[in-house]
Amino acid sequence: MRIPKHVGIIPDGNRRWAQDRGMTKDKGYECGIDPGLESYRICRDMGVEEITFYGFTTDNTKRPSYQKEAFTKACVDAAKILIEEGAALLVLGNTNSPMFPQELTPYTTRTKAKEGQIKANLLVNYGWHWDLMNLACSKNLNKNNIQENIQSCDVSRIDLIIRWGGRRRLSGFLPVQSVYSDFYIIENYWPDFKDTHIKEAFEWYHTQDVTLGG
Amino acid sequence: MRIPKHVGIIPDGNRRWAQDRGMTKDKGYECGIDPGLESYRICRDMGVEEITFYGFTTDNTKRPSYQKEAFTKACVDAAKILIEEGAALLVLGNTNSPMFPQELTPYTTRTKAKEGQIKANLLVNYGWHWDLMNLACSKNLNKNNIQENIQSCDVSRIDLIIRWGGRRRLSGFLPVQSVYSDFYIIENYWPDFKDTHIKEAFEWYHTQDVTLGG
Numbered sequence: 358m359r360i361p362k363h364v365g366i367i368p369d370g371n372r373r374w375a376q377d378r379g380m381t382k383d384k385g386y387e388c389g390i391d392p393g394l395e396s397y398r399i400c401r402d403m404g405v406e407e408i409t410f411y412g413f414t415t416d417n418t419k420r421p422s423y424q425k426e427a428f429t430k431a432c433v434d435a436a437k438i439l440i441e442e443g444a445a446l447l448v449l450g451n452t453n454s455p456m457f458p459q460e461l462t463p464y465t466t467r468t469k470a471k472e473g474q475i476k477a478n479l480l481v482n483y484g485w486h487w488d489l490m491n492l493a494c495s496k497n498l499n500k501n502n503i504q505e506n507i508q509s510c511d512v513s514r515i516d517l518i519i520r521w522g523g524r525r526r527l528s529g530f531l532p533v534q535s536v537y538s539d540f541y542i543i544e545n546y547w548p549d550f551k552d553t554h555i556k557e558a559f560e561w562y563h564t565q566d567v568t569l570g571g
Numbered sequence: 572m573r574i575p576k577h578v579g580i581i582p583d584g585n586r587r588w589a590q591d592r593g594m595t596k597d598k599g600y601e602c603g604i605d606p607g608l609e610s611y612r613i614c615r616d617m618g619v620e621e622i623t624f625y626g627f628t629t630d631n632t633k634r635p636s637y638q639k640e641a642f643t644k645a646c647v648d649a650a651k652i653l654i655e656e657g658a659a660l661l662v663l664g665n666t667n668s669p670m671f672p673q674e675l676t677p678y679t680t681r682t683k684a685k686e687g688q689i690k691a692n693l694l695v696n697y698g699w700h701w702d703l704m705n706l707a708c709s710k711n712l713n714k715n716n717i718q719e720n721i722q723s724c725d726v727s728r729i730d731l732i733i734r735w736g737g738r739r740r741l742s743g744f745l746p747v748q749s750v751y752s753d754f755y756i757i758e759n760y761w762p763d764f765k766d767t768h769i770k771e772a773f774e775w776y777h778t779q780d781v782t783l784g785g
Contacts, residue, residue, distance in 0.1 A: 416784030486714035500700035570630030
């Protein structure tokens, strides 16, 4: 099977999942941590080299503070779990903001992978504008070095983006790394993650061609 | 019904359509012109304000020349038909290249709409890198004026992108205007366009929420 080198994960539907269970919206996020580790392990074991999780965005921080606290805590916990697992973790987002959790500052430089582990990127207080704005500072920009000059320059081109929760949109997820990505949508909410979701996405991806726009 | 203000059209599958009929790949493009006009009319009549067609890209120009000639001619013909219809046409792409058809130069400034007509953008020799590279020249770039500083600044944010031909990817289509777009995929190849395709896409779009990442 042709395995994507780099998989993007959009773990959507936490709030709808909580509401469906009669819980307040914030309660969904903590149930999204285990699926994060599980998806990392499945990807790693299938031969993926890099996985990027859409944590939270600068857009998301406009939500009520009880929700903000919940998704921020979930991201901090997820980072710790990925470090414990041994992933080469990079936390990426706008650190010049009170919304960026200080506990994650040490991981804004990529950690070293333990043996047999892969790269994991966690977008925290990420914004597509913040990412692209960096281009204004770049000298000698040309058509081949755009990715090297954005804030997310340490994140490679994404082959396959899997989104949970049924929405069919990027919601600002890494616009440059996504230009040629294949999108696969899972109807289930993220806390209802099953390992078969990743496998079905990979089986679908295997049937697609790779043209990079050519 | 909630109607998208701006619809993006990715008219893919022309070559596969031609091959399925035992024709050479180039023969598909001319059969994509009528669907272009038809989709413009349906969108206009349903209340859409702006429609953007993905003509061809700088990536596409690496294809064999008999194909290049065919898709270039189809774009020139499509532009003429849209002008005749009275659309406010803007042809957008890298004009500093022999790949840009000179006949379309007059339309690189938007034409005036005839009464009751809408904006139509046709991407011709467009490249996502070419579009973003412009940010390097921009002074005072901030998170609110990125779109005003890219090459495609006259193209507004896209609400709904409809892609024919079954692929689930952007293939470099307007990365900034697409950050919050909903994607709808039609399995049929573009020359097999039916008016029901647009209507089913709009019905689906109507069921989606609009959060702009929030």
